[in-house]
Amino acid sequence: MRVLGVDPGLTRCGVGVVEGVAGRQLTMLGVGVVRTPADAELGQRLVAVEQGIEQWLDEYRPEFVAVERVFSQHNVRTVMGTAQASAVTMLCAARRGIPVALHTPSEVKAAVTGSGRADKAQVGAMVTRLLRLSAPPKPADAADALALAICHIWRAPAQNRLQQAVALHTAKAPKGRTA
Amino acid sequence: MRVLGVDPGLTRCGVGVVEGVAGRQLTMLGVGVVRTPADAELGQRLVAVEQGIEQWLDEYRPEFVAVERVFSQHNVRTVMGTAQASAVTMLCAARRGIPVALHTPSEVKAAVTGSGRADKAQVGAMVTRLLRLSAPPKPADAADALALAICHIWRAPAQNRLQQAVALHTAKAPKGRTA
Structure with a gap:
């Protein structure tokens, strides 16, 4: 399972690419940062973000893309x-038909450190x-992108089982319903 | 001057396309809505928004695109x-190299009605x-897109003069500065 993690900004x-499956040693394939000039x-x-992400997708051909879920309670401009x-x-x-998963910052922190309130x-x-x-990847955005990819690899089996259970339930349910 | 106004959602x-110049009768070339299924x-x-906007750009070849500026003080999900x-x-x-201008809802309302607090x-x-x-274009989003395009046509001359003045000032300024 190859995942591109993206900490958007x-x-x-x-951006970081991690390969592996839950319960096995994980491998980092690439890590970096897509930058755009603040004065553009x-x-x-x-357009620059699009070109940067396209390059990473071209080079690593990930099967999944994991993106940090954005909340709007923070600073207006940043958000x-x-x-x-x-x-x-x-x-x-x-x-490209690549499935996208969103994970919250606390899900990511909890996945890699055991605590949803861990610091950078x-x-x-x-x-x-x-x-x-x-050494720790720098800047922190690059490390966060790798953490997102790891989080996705570890959470994916549970999410897939949940989706399968929901799919089974939904397929069976109509017969039992009267409405 | 041909402008595509977009009220994003x-x-x-x-989406609405208006042609004309400030001080002359304006012409609507097209109006509509790009929809995406809520359950997708x-x-x-x-991707559906991209395809929809691309179709409008292909069909009408606007010289400018005017988009409503988004504020984050409203409902989190909507924003x-x-x-x-x-x-x-x-x-x-x-x-496509088409210049994009952002206008706030109150700028648009003020431009077409004279009041920044006008209702739909x-x-x-x-x-x-x-x-x-x-008859008024429906839904309201379509009318708002046309209002954005009109606002841009009317505000553009002033904005261009302002940009020229800033450019002139910036070009002259360094000589007078000591730092």
């Missing part, structure tokens, strides 16, 4: 940029350990 | 969908009158 998009026009920045970069990332994946340093340390890297 | 994107996956909905549809719209335009009905009535339509 207009100035910096963290918004439309041009979105808009994050939502826009996230939309472009999801668009790129969906155009703790996430970086665990990503380094789990992927057997020599 | 994930469920409904209002988010990535697929963004995210709006920001995502807006990002896809700006991406489509920027990829008032905006619809003025759009109908200004474009000499037989």
Whole structure:
């Protein structure tokens, strides 16, 4: 299972590719950052994000894309940029028929550190350990992208079982219903 | 001057094309709505928005795209969908090198009705009158898209003069500065 994790942002998009299955040693295939110039026009920045994500999809051909779920309770300007970069990332994946999964920051932290309230340093340390890297990936956005990919690999089996159960239930349910 | 106005939304994107110059009678060339199914996956909905906007750009070849500026103080879910549809719209335009302008809802209302606090009905009535339509365009998103295009045509001359003045000032300024 090969997953591209994306920590979306207009100035910096963290990107990381991890391969493996739950319960086995994971392998990092690539990590980096897609940057766009802060002084460029918004439309041009979105085009730059699209080109950057397309390059990562071309090079690594992931089977899944995991993106951080955006919440709007944070800083207004930051959230808009994050939502826009996230939309472009999801668009790129969906155009290729690659399934996109969204994970919240606390789901990601809980998956890699055991605590949904872990700090950046703790996430970086665990990503380094789990992927057997020599040093924590920098910037933090890159480490977060790898954590997203790891989170997806570990959560996917449970999510798939849940989806299968729902699918089975939905297929059976109509017979038992009277309405 | 041909402008595509877009009132972004994930469920409904209002789209309208207006041609004309400030101070002359304006002409509506087309109006409609790009819809995406609420039960589709988010990535697929963004792909549908992209395809819809591309069709409008292909058919009408606008010189400018005017998009409603998104604020995040409203409902969280709605704002995210709006920001995502807006990002896809700006991406489509920027990829073709078409300049994108953002106008706030109150700028648009003030431009077409004279009041930044006008209601939907008032905006619809003025759009109908200004474009000499037989009835207000429906749904409201379609009327709002036309209002955005009209706003852009009317505001553009002032904006261009402002940009020219800034450009002149910036070109001259360094000589006078000591830092």
